Amino acid sequence: MNKTIIVSNRLPLQVKLEDSKLEIKPSIGGLATGMKSVHAEGNGIWIGWSGLTEEELTPKLKEEIKKEVTKEKCVTVPLTTEDVDNFYLGFSNKTLWPLFHYFMEYTSFEHAEWESYKAVNQKFADVVLENVNDGDTVWVHDYQLLLLPKLIRDKKPNISIGFFLHIPFPSFEIFRTFPWREELLEGMLGADLLGFHTYDYERHFLSSIKRILRLEVNFNNIDYHDRTIKVDSFPMGIDYNKFYNAALVNNTQQKKERTELQRRLDEHIKSDSDAKIILSIDRLDYTKGIPKRLRAFEYFLTKYPEYKEKVRLILLAVPSRSNVPQYQKLKRETDELVGRINGKFSTVSWTPVWYFYRSMPFENLIDLYTTSDIALITPIRDGMNLVAKEYVATRTNQDGVLILSEMTGASKEMNEALLINPNNFDQIADTIKQAIEMPIEEQQNRIKILQNRLERYSVEKWAEEFLKALDSTKDQDEIFISK
Numbered sequence: 001m002n003k004t005i006i007v008s009n010r011l012p013l014q015v016k017l018e019d020s021k022l023e024i025k026p027s028i029g030g031l032a033t034g035m036k037s038v039h040a041e042g043n044g045i046w047i048g049w050s051g052l053t054e055e056e057l058t059p060k061l062k063e064e065i066k067k068e069v070t071k072e073k074c075v076t077v078p079l080t081t082e083d084v085d086n087f088y089l090g091f092s093n094k095t096l097w098p099l100f101h102y103f104m105e106y107t108s109f110e111h112a113e114w115e116s117y118k119a120v121n122q123k124f125a126d127v128v129l130e131n132v133n134d135g136d137t138v139w140v141h142d143y144q145l146l147l148l149p150k151l152i153r154d155k156k157p158n159i160s161i162g163f164f165l166h167i168p169f170p171s172f173e174i175f176r177t178f179p180w181r182e183e184l185l186e187g188m189l190g191a192d193l194l195g196f197h198t199y200d201y202e203r204h205f206l207s208s209i210k211r212i213l214r215l216e217v218n219f220n221n222i223d224y225h226d227r228t229i230k231v232d233s234f235p236m237g238i239d240y241n242k243f244y245n246a247a248l249v250n251n252t253q254q255k256k257e258r259t260e261l262q263r264r265l266d267e268h269i270k271s272d273s274d275a276k277i278i279l280s281i282d283r284l285d286y287t288k289g290i291p292k293r294l295r296a297f298e299y300f301l302t303k304y305p306e307y308k309e310k311v312r313l314i315l316l317a318v319p320s321r322s323n324v325p326q327y328q329k330l331k332r333e334t335d336e337l338v339g340r341i342n343g344k345f346s347t348v349s350w351t352p353v354w355y356f357y358r359s360m361p362f363e364n365l366i367d368l369y370t371t372s373d374i375a376l377i378t379p380i381r382d383g384m385n386l387v388a389k390e391y392v393a394t395r396t397n398q399d400g401v402l403i404l405s406e407m408t409g410a411s412k413e414m415n416e417a418l419l420i421n422p423n424n425f426d427q428i429a430d431t432i433k434q435a436i437e438m439p440i441e442e443q444q445n446r447i448k449i450l451q452n453r454l455e456r457y458s459v460e461k462w463a464e465e466f467l468k469a470l471d472s473t474k475d476q477d478e479i480f481i482s483k
């Protein structure tokens with residue numbers, strides 16, 4: 001029986017070592033949810049790194065992990081501490097991540113890290129090759145594994161391979177600065193189908209293919225050796241029903257069953273029912289524009305002082321890649337800005353910014369989404385941004401306003417949000433005011449349209465459409481061969 005193999009840097013499991021004891025839990029991310037049905041089907045497997053390095057594991061622990069992850073139909077790729085330093089924290093997060101998000105000044109090009117990136121992609125390929133059979137489908141995910149499609153294709157030319165990039169593909173002018181640009185593109189071209197969140201990323205990719213590899217591109221097909229490679233956009237959705245239903249439960253929950261956070265939020269609402277809550281949630285990443293968002297909020301309070309004590313910004317920043325220096329700098333900058341704003345504007349009864357630097361359990365995330373009047377999501381660059389979609393999905397009364405950066409992939413399909421340029425503080429301040437004053441009917445009209453779209457194009461649908469398109473490339477190849 002043919003199977004689908006999903007490959008991503010991390011498995012959809014959280015594997016932790018607590019006092020030399022293993023703790024394995026399913027992860028709750030969007031990708032894991034979206035792939036759940038694909039992964040559950042037949043004898044499909046998921047290949048990725050467990051999150052623990054070889055040095056952290058004894059032979060006994062390795063055996064135990066293997067046994068546990070096999071139950072979840074997962075297979076691990078062994079990575080050493082050096083791999084994690086050079087391939088993951090190094091090349092993936094100090095080269096590809098900033099470059100693809102247009103942060104040239106943060107991008108380093110280290111030859112040793114490139115070598116490690118190649119070697120680790122080969123380690124992933126080895127595990128895939130041990131598990132793949134003719135007739136199987138392999139779906140590779142994201143920027144850590146750009147070379148993998150070719151490494152698999154070279155050894156198994158008849159396998160159907162799909163690749164999806166979760167971050168932006170930058171314009172040719174940015175991508176051309178990358179020292180190993182030909183090799184990276186050739187790596188990606190091992191796939192039969194290459195998927196991006198938006199048409200713009202697809203267009204940028206095709207432009208690099210034409211100008212760097214000098215290949216013929218017909219509409220969105222690339223003729224390459226004896227194959228036709230298809231390139232298309234598949235905007236990733238969310239598990240709409242999960243968020244909508246969780247919000248419904250939250251809204252009807254008895255007071256005593258409420259979470260501690262929800263009780264605090266209730267108290268806030270009771271203390272001043274006019275005061276609006278503005279919500280901001282992201283991983284603490286420089287692409288998300290957190291310092292600019294804080295400065296824009298500070299500017300809003302200065303430009304429209306009548307809103308002092310009438311708004312509160314809840315800032316949830318989830319710790320991320322904290323061993324990379326730029327992320328440590330960002331943490332300091334965020335702490336200082338929150339301190340400055342609160343120091344400058346607070347009164348005895350009001351603190352303008354509630355700041356959480358941690359990850360929250362799902363039910364608290366729902367508390368925040370359902371209680372907030374406005375979501376302020378202002379990344380400088382973001383492949384898609386699922387938080388924007390999740391906020392909309394939880395608005396079961398269709399009230400609420402989404403302010404969204406036009407630099408996110410999500411903005412391309414969320415025109416009914418209030419779209420802003422994250423660098424334009426005047427526009428952001430005016431838009432916050434517009435959101436606070438927006439009549440309920442207008443809020444509902446906008447949210448309703450957004451919800452309908454999100455419900456139709458859920459994450460399951462996204463996975464289904466991608467795999468259907470990948471499957472149809474097989475027919476194309478058959479026609480090509482029979483010609």
Ligand code: GDG
Pocket residue numbers: 028029030166167236281282283316318358359360361362365382383384385386387388390
């Ligand atoms: C990359 C791309 C693209 C956040 N805080 C908590 C928490 N979350 C969950 C959210 C959401 C997810 O994390 C974040 O997804 P995003 O899409 O916003 O951002 P990235 O992590 O940067 O993801 C991005 C995505 O891949 C998918 O292709 O959209 O552009 O950068 O689902 O709900 N979940 C819990 N507690 C938290 O504190 N439980």
